[in-house]
């Protein structure tokens with residue numbers, strides 16, 4: 289696969305903003321550490337791509353993976369590399385340059401694995417028992433899958449086992465109805481208020497409409513709006529095909545036994561249907577029985593946590609499926625859907641969930657929860673034991689842990705004092721941001737800035753790359769007030785930097801008498817006078 293030396297062969301150049309694409313290609317190629325023949329091993333390139341979280345089944349990368357795997361030689365040179373990455377250049381360059389949504393994906397995977405393991409310890413809750421197919425599921429199942437807005441994927445546990453979507457189909461049906469008719473038309477038939485009642489309770493709002501599309505009555509109504517005039521078979525096929533597309537072409541199935549059982553125990557849903565018909569809530573010409581069957585078929589669609597994580601990621605990515613790059617929903621559709629997932633998605637626990645977890649999510653009685661961190665990622669957890677509200681015990685536990693670990697709660701960005709990690713930053717940024725800010729503030733004599741960093745819980749003794757701490761910088765620049773403040777807080781008065789210098793050495797070198805006096809006075813007395 290060697291096609292000759294590139295124009296910039298063998299020269300790692302300093303890259304600058306505004307570099308032409310060939311120079312950037314070269315820099316990315318060099319990051320793969322070409323050997324002395326200026327070639328990169330195909331297996332190591334594949335490994336590097338997979339490490340970033342991109343997957344072999346990503347539709348955007350099919351050609352690239354195929355070309356690499358079919359490469360008859362096990363190494364490629366720069367020209368071949370440029371040809372192979374071809375139309376996916378942008379994505380691959382961002383991946384290899386650590387510029388995908390979660391740059392340090394290996395660390396993220398390790399951290400999420402630890403959260404998963406803690407949630408796995410939960411064994412409380414009960415299986416749904418209203419149909420035998422749900423009552424028979426292995427209660428120990430637990431799978432979690434995450435897909436970022438760039439299509440980086442991670443899954444753990446039983447993330448490849450299919451379950452029936454049940455109420456997790458509701459946001460999809462609602463979004464499809466919005467795409468077809470627009471919000472104004474859809475909300476002529478469905479409200480957008482939390483009902484404050486059970487998800488299947490026999491009640492309508494004061495206009496005789498279902499309260500919202502995330503409860504049974506609202507989802508039945510959304511089904512009535514979808515693809516009117518088509519045969520039931522075509523309407524169902526439309527939903528299945530849509531879910532497949534939203535999931536980036538992944539496999540989506542249907543459980544006939546779940547459907548038949550749902551059909552046998554659907555008295556409440558039939559009652560809801562008749563109640564709505566009595567209130568003349570349906571559009572003219574609605575075939576009630578057919579619509580109820582359609583609704584129950586949608587509940588019986590089967591998918592895995594991995595598939596549903598991609599569905600959630602399409603919502604996180606404003607309607608563009610991250611792993612196909614194709615738009616599935618208008619941004620306005622997604623905005624409406626996420627708003628109602630936020631207020632009504634978690635049964636009678638929706639308010640509490642919005643308060644404590646702060647993410648748009650939807651739960652289903654099979655034990656699935658899909659959650660969305662807008663612009664960042666979608667996730668799906670599945671574990672069948674449910675709490676008293678009908679939410680998966682382990683799934684809920686995982687959601688809580690996720691927002692405790694990361695700044696994902698919708699209002700985390702308001703606090704500014706969050707101790708939580710931002711996985712959108714690289715490891716270097718996470719580290720350097722704090723260390724860099726505190727050392728720069730000290731060198732400017734910016735006491736107010738340092739106080740703010742202290743309020744954020746930043747480690748004042750953490751040095752920069754050269755192990756120079758805030759105290760070194762303040763002493764070297766003669767900022768007496770800052771030196772005094774740091775010493776009063778009890779920071780180590782004699783840290784040694786990479787060059788073997790203490791803050792006192794710096795102050796002495798620069799001739800800052802008051803600082804020397806303060807530092808010496810303290811150390812002479814052998815105690816912290818400050």
Ligand code: GLU
Nearest residue numbers: 454455504587652653654
């Ligand atoms: N098939 C169930 C029903 O309509 C869905 C319940 C759910 O997941 O909330 O009753």
